[in-house]
Amino acid sequence: MALLSGAQILLESLAREGAEAVFGYPGGVTLPIYDVLYDHPLRHVLVRHEQNAVFAAEGYARATGKAGVCMATSGPGATNLTTGLVDALMDSIPVVAITGQVPQALIGRDAFQEADTFGISRSATKHNYLVKDVRELSQTIHEAFYIAISGRPGPVLVDITKDVLLAEAPYSGQQAMEPLRGYRLEVEPTPEAVERAVEFLWNAERPYIYAGGGIISSGASEELVRFSELLEAPLAHTVMGLGGMPAGHPNYISMLGMHGSYAANLGITHCDALIGLGVRFDDRVTGRLDKFAPDAKVLHVDIDPAEINKNRRADLGVVGDARAVLKRLNERLAETRGTLGKKRRQTRLAWMQHIREMKREHPFCYQGSSEEIKPQCLMEKLDEIAGGDSIVTVDVGQHQMWAAQYLRFNAPRLWQSSSGLGSMGFGVPAAVGAKVACPERQVIAIVGDGGFMMSIPELGTIASNRLPVKIIVMNNNTLGMVRQWQELFYDKRYSEIDITSFPDASLLAASFGITGGSVASPEDLDDALQHAFAEPGPYLLNVQVAPEECVYPMVPAGGAVSEMILQPESQAAEAVAGD
Amino acid sequence: MQQLISLLVENKAGALMRVAGVLTSRGYNIESLTVAKTIDPTLSIMTIVAEVSEQGRELLIKQISRLVNVVKAVDLSESRAVRRELALIKVFVEENRRAAVLTEAQVFRAHIVDASPNSYTLEVTGSQDKLNALISLLRSYGPVEMIRSGTMAMARAKHNKLPVPRFSESALSDG
Ligand SMILES: Cc1cc2nc3c(=O)[nH]c(=O)nc-3n(C[C@H](O)[C@H](O)[C@H](O)COP(=O)(O)OP(=O)(O)OC[C@H]3O[C@@H](n4cnc5c(N)ncnc54)[C@H](O)[C@@H]3O)c2cc1C
Numbered sequence: 001m002a003l004l005s006g007a008q009i010l011l012e013s014l015a016r017e018g019a020e021a022v023f024g025y026p027g028g029v030t031l032p033i034y035d036v037l038y039d040h041p042l043r044h045v046l047v048r049h050e051q052n053a054v055f056a057a058e059g060y061a062r063a064t065g066k067a068g069v070c071m072a073t074s075g076p077g078a079t080n081l082t083t084g085l086v087d088a089l090m091d092s093i094p095v096v097a098i099t100g101q102v103p104q105a106l107i108g109r110d111a112f113q114e115a116d117t118f119g120i121s122r123s124a125t126k127h128n129y130l131v132k133d134v135r136e137l138s139q140t141i142h143e144a145f146y147i148a149i150s151g152r153p154g155p156v157l158v159d160i161t162k163d164v165l166l167a168e169a170p171y172s173g174q175q176a177m178e179p180l181r182g183y184r185l186e187v188e189p190t191p192e193a194v195e196r197a198v199e200f201l202w203n204a205e206r207p208y209i210y211a212g213g214g215i216i217s218s219g220a221s222e223e224l225v226r227f228s229e230l231l232e233a234p235l236a237h238t239v240m241g242l243g244g245m246p247a248g249h250p251n252y253i254s255m256l257g258m259h260g261s262y263a264a265n266l267g268i269t270h271c272d273a274l275i276g277l278g279v280r281f282d283d284r285v286t287g288r289l290d291k292f293a294p295d296a297k298v299l300h301v302d303i304d305p306a307e308i309n310k311n312r313r314a315d316l317g318v319v320g321d322a323r324a325v326l327k328r329l330n331e332r333l334a335e336t337r338g339t340l341g342k343k344r345r346q347t348r349l350a351w352m353q354h355i356r357e358m359k360r361e362h363p364f365c366y367q368g369s370s371e372e373i374k375p376q377c378l379m380e381k382l383d384e385i386a387g388g389d390s391i392v393t394v395d396v397g398q399h400q401m402w403a404a405q406y407l408r409f410n411a412p413r414l415w416q417s418s419s420g421l422g423s424m425g426f427g428v429p430a431a432v433g434a435k436v437a438c439p440e441r442q443v444i445a446i447v448g449d450g451g452f453m454m455s456i457p458e459l460g461t462i463a464s465n466r467l468p469v470k471i472i473v474m475n476n477n478t479l480g481m482v483r484q485w486q487e488l489f490y491d492k493r494y495s496e497i498d499i500t501s502f503p504d505a506s507l508l509a510a511s512f513g514i515t516g517g518s519v520a521s522p523e524d525l526d527d528a529l530q531h532a533f534a535e536p537g538p539y540l541l542n543v544q545v546a547p548e549e550c551v552y553p554m555v556p557a558g559g560a561v562s563e564m565i566l567q568p569e570s571q572a573a574e575a576v577a578g579d
Numbered sequence: 580m581q582q583l584i585s586l587l588v589e590n591k592a593g594a595l596m597r598v599a600g601v602l603t604s605r606g607y608n609i610e611s612l613t614v615a616k617t618i619d620p621t622l623s624i625m626t627i628v629a630e631v632s633e634q635g636r637e638l639l640i641k642q643i644s645r646l647v648n649v650v651k652a653v654d655l656s657e658s659r660a661v662r663r664e665l666a667l668i669k670v671f672v673e674e675n676r677r678a679a680v681l682t683e684a685q686v687f688r689a690h691i692v693d694a695s696p697n698s699y700t701l702e703v704t705g706s707q708d709k710l711n712a713l714i715s716l717l718r719s720y721g722p723v724e725m726i727r728s729g730t731m732a733m734a735r736a737k738h739n740k741l742p743v744p745r746f747s748e749s750a751l752s753d754g
């Protein structure tokens with residue numbers, strides 16, 4: 001068997017696991033890897049900051065469902081990964097992060113660029129490794145990919161000491177792995193659980209499907225649509241679930257939660273059977289827990305047993321892969337259709353009708369303007385351009401919520417949002433990763449002016465890799481979401497929210513060798529967008545929008561979701577929905 | 580409320596850090612933690628006693644179980660598990676009361692493991708209550724120094740929920 005160096009084994013192993021690209025940044029202890037990379041076919045994308053290497057890897061993973069790979073050197077390179085790793089952990093995104101570590105002989109001696117990466121990344125990953133023996137490297141990489149992708153996906157970090165990268169070992173290319181004794185996967189539901197769930201589902205009078213990221217990661221879209229159709233039940237998505245069911249489907253309501261629609265939030269408040277599918281009852285969805293779906297019995301399907309009963313006690317918890325569970329349920333539902341009596345069916349149809357009426361009467365709305373570009377208007381236009389099948393990445397803040405409200409997706413894996421951690425600076429590098437993964441697809445990054453300022457270095461990556469992504473900056477000159485909270489909950493005492501000295505977009509873009517422009521008046525918006533999307537290469541468009549707009553509806557943090565604020569005070573006395 | 584958790588974990592670098600991390604990141608104070616290899620040297624058993632609210636227990640067990648190196652975690656708080664702790668207690672005692680200390684030791688089945696002209700060191704095992712009782716008794720004889728091992732717990736025969744490796748099926752036979 002051929003003897004290979006650790007660095008060679010690493011790259012061979014990555015290729016073997018199906019990695020198509022590595023997003024990385026080199027440094028001292030990873031020099032042996034970069035030396036092998038010099039004439040290796042594996043594609044490396046040089047990002048401009050390690051944090052963006054993870055975000056780009058996430059962008060790749062969110063677009064494809066495969067593990068995204070990133071790489072950083074020891075010490076500062078590794079610590080720069082931390083935010084991205086936690087981001088992937090919170091949103092259950094499969095990422096494999098490779099870091100270099102100082103030689104074993106120096107560990108623990110405050111060596112140059114030594115950091116306790118294994119310790120630091122412990123709580124930032126699903127699992128992590130410190131490789132100290134070159135003979136274990138190949139197997140460790142295999143395990144890392146397996147753990148990242150299987151079950152509830154998540155980030156796995158592999159820290160490799162420099163001496164391991166330099167040492168030699170035989171490499172067979174086998175994907176051998178000892179059984180992981182502590183790693184259990186419960187994919188198929190038990191038959192008893194399925195039967196109890198079927199009974200639960202037919203007994204409901206006002207069923208409501210609350211579906212999230214687990215639908216996307218299990219690839220259960222088709223099954224989900226069928227499930228909703230069999231049950232004739234309305235369905236709302238979390239921010240993480242958008243695209244799980246096509247937005248145009250008649251059973252689809254909208255996003256629910258803090259910035260969800262009236263129909264979605266009132267629906268969940270009044271349902272008697274809440275069907276949670278691959279969701280984690282996040283506080284941005286539930287608001288005040290004791291007033292969340294107060295009349296409902298809960299059926300919760302999740303692949304992670306620790307999610308069942310975590311925030312809301314489930315009357316019936318089904319542990320399993322969403323797709324596998326829905327397949328079984330759909331079979332049984334089809335077989336037992338007759339169970340639903342005529343009267344109950346009538347009640348259920350009336351419930352569905354009621355939800356559809358609420359949706360029609362209370363769509364997401366805003367006051368138009370001919371003087372300034374309303375952010376919601378921008379989102380509507382971007383929705384048209386995206387056409388339901390472009391990849392759209394967003395950053396964090398108001399623009400993120402407006403995009404979630406107004407953009408409609410026909411398929412999963414098109415929408416990418418840092419949702420659980422809410423890390424500003426995500427949108428642009430995620431678009432880099434998405435474009436590398438799906439070069440044929442239109443990729444649009446919609447970001448705020450604040451978040452964009454955190455991502456400017458990646459214009460370099462976009463330019464040098466000639467990645468034709470479209471960056472749309474929704475520029476309100478402020479940290480909009482913080483401004484909104486200060487306006488609503490801190491007596492308009494606006495503190496440290498002005499993003500002044502925003503660069504001239506066309507000059508900034510030009511200085512990176514790409515094209516860009518700005519638009520501020522509503523009558524020029526269509527042309528500006530058309531121009532941006534007609535450009536074959538990347539484009540940076542700075543859209544100056546109304547600075548004082550707030551995202552509505554809004555459930556104040558810790559409030560009941562039925563008590564959302566529907567519109568600004570100026571338009572009406574605070575409209576309180578609910579019973 | 581004290582929660583008593585018994586864990587079978589893979590004996591791998593970082594396993595202890597991972598388990599402890601689940602507790603500490605949630606702000607739980609670990610009262611005691613014991614860990615040692617089983618008959619199968621690739622596995623260890625940990626016993627943890629921590630202050631955890633009633634509502635937090637199920638979640639904590641599940642979140643520990645979720646760790647890749649944890650083979651099994653069980654909550655023994657409510658079970659009739661055998662619980663034992665070992666203590667080494669050094670008591671400084673006046674000449675005229677030495678004999679009395681020896682009698683106390685006998686009552687508690689403690690062994691004298693070291694003696695000096697002005698002190699005895701006792702080794703005792705038992706339940707937490709038994710140890711506490713002996714310690715407070717000895718304090719009436721003079722200053723006391725002590726080291727406790729922390730609780731070890733083993734489920735009773737019928738309720739043995741941890742798949743603890745046994746001699747018959749152990750890795751020992753493989754060498
Ligand atoms: C500014 C801001 C505002 C926000 N406002 C809202 C809002 O209004 N509404 C909203 O919904 N969110 C909002 N969020 C996002 C929110 O914080 C959460 O990230 C989101 O609600 C979680 O989505 P989820 O429940 O689908 O869970 P995810 O984080 O997507 O988790 C997926 C769940 O599915 C499970 N799972 C994974 N794989 C499988 C599988 N194969 N089979 C079955 N189960 C699986 C996992 O165990 C997990 O429980 C906001 C975020 C930000 C930053």
Ligand SMILES: Cc1ncc(C[n+]2csc(CCOP(=O)(O)OP(=O)(O)O)c2C)c(N)n1
Nearest residue numbers: 397398399422424448449450451479480481
């Ligand atoms: C790294 C990071 N720092 C701080 C925050 C807190 N935060 C949430 S939204 C927001 C404002 C974002 O402003 P901008 O990027 O301009 O977007 P907008 O809300 O205006 O759409 C801030 C500061 C965060 N989410 N992430």
